Amino acid sequence: MSSRMSAIGVVVFLFPALALGPGPAAQAQEVKIGIVQPLSGIPVIVDFGESYLQGNKLAVKEYNARGGYKGKPVQLVIYDDEGNPKRAVEVFTRLLTQDKVNVVIGTTNSGNVLAVMHLNQQNKIPLMAGPSIATPITKKFADQPKNYVFRCSMVEEFQVNALLDWATKKTRSIGLLHSTTGYGLFAKGEILKGLEARKVPPVVVESSNPGITDFTPQLLKFKEKNIEIILTFAEEWDIQFKNLVKIGYNPIMAGNWGMSSGKLRDIVGDDLLKNAVMGQALDLNEPKARAWDEKMRKEYGNKYHWPVIASFGYDAANLVLKAIDMAGPNPDEIRDALERIDNFDAVTTGVPKKPYAKDDHECVDQKDVFLGIWEKGKVVRLKQ
């Protein structure tokens, strides 16, 4: 069952080493970056993992093309956690104890990150979490002398706040549609808390089980209550949009950054996405983001379809590589260097020049997260 088997690969970019030949470079210590992502399993989860990995790989490829770490290419050791927490524990343990990587990047499922990050903390090897978005990830070890968990990704709380600030100013007729997966229930909790704080209770709350084939009953309940904005945290957006056309209902569908996937646009088309609003941190109207987007298209062709996830992946790897340049291969010193990074040139619109501090291990803050809309095939900033 090859698709479910672990995709275990060691990617070595040999070109710089060959170009430079032996010499002082050969004496440099080997640097290994462990990467864990779901590369098999539920399609939407795999899309997250593969897109983030695309960004990681391009950043490392460019770094190695520039000469690598002291003339030696940085190696990537990549494992598939299948979106499964048990499997994540296995592969993280292997990376930290057998492969002896200097730093780890990953993974998509927040539950998996929460299940493994104590391993990084215990082994004193930094973890660059992403594209997981559960709010508490970087806070769990914040009270310890050194917190080894960083993140370069969207943060659920930030995008929910951005959505709720905008939605509650626009209308009081708000509904919530969430899935009954771990993520959906987590999002539901954050949204209800946020709406309560803004004194705008949701008019309708509906849910959906994984694998649902028809949202008609749920959407009709929103329609009957004249809901103007549906906060949708159920992942089967394609079916929702198609069902909306069927029942002749045209609310604003506001959701997380998952709605910015090019795959969704391929499936439902621009017309149905006219009323979609989503949490976002990459504005493809900005020249730098656009140039990078072109570079990604050149590199990955039609396999590249989720710019914001890939841009976080690209920045995550570049942050790690910058820390390695600053501190060398020692994991503990890489951790310290991550907190010191300043003047970082990020691709992701929301990532600031100094992303981290001792008490802040998120590469974006609330102010850096905005809302996006689909415009001419690209996700750009919603003008408010």
Add this chain to the structure above:
Amino acid sequence: MSPESLLQILVGGVAVGSIYALIAQGFYITHRTTLTLNFGQGDFLMLGAFLGLTLVKAGVPILFTALIVVAVLAALGVLLERVAIRPVGHLTLSWVLTTMGFGVIIQNVATAFWGKSSQSFPSLVGGKVVDVIRVAGVGIVVEELFIIIASILIMGGYLFLLNRTLTGKALAAVAFSRDTAALLGVDVRRMAILVYAIAAILAAVSGILVGPITSLHPFMGVKFAIKGFAAGIMGGFMSPVGIWVGGILLGIIELFSNLISSQFGDLYPFLIIILVLIFRPSGLFRDPTSR
């Protein structure tokens, strides 16, 4: 809720139920004749959808696409019977494993060819993403209408085949006793091949029709197969009409469950199936005394 909305849900339930009925008819024909069934039937549906998508995207007209997909899937059904059913026979449960294994192979091949991501199947008519027919305020997607019609036509076709043709009588003879049928001159192996080809053709038709109303990915078949199997159990695996009613009932119950409590949308249909089986262990439409 307004009567119009209730009617909309009812229509949706019939459409979803028709998908389950189509899958269940595939289970029914093979189980009736050979006492085995294809646990990879959902994966056959998925393959039919992906093949259809590839041909449609290549510019092949939809009718030719349907013919090609039906032919390929029928051949695959024959292959399934030859490599996963015949060698292990029906007397042990090995065929459960071999047909599931066949399905997993199809999943992996689909992943290799079409990737793991979701893909969209364009509408079978017109160029829109969704083509909706609206009658008295109730909308139905064109493909949903096609599925409902297909499920009725296939039920009728089954009734004709099984009750009015010599082949149908041969299938009934094999179902009653393989040895007796063989003594009477019925080619039992050919009948087994035939029913597996029919089941695969049903999966091909279902795949092409389901494609535009859902999103395609290599693991999409599993959910349909489970619900199709549940529809078959509810209908009793006794007659095409029972299977069809079982499917439609399951679809309607599923959608109205989401209306009552979407949090437990999947719970109520299976709860009702369990209740049905407690009071009618052979299903709604099966004579409890029958084999």
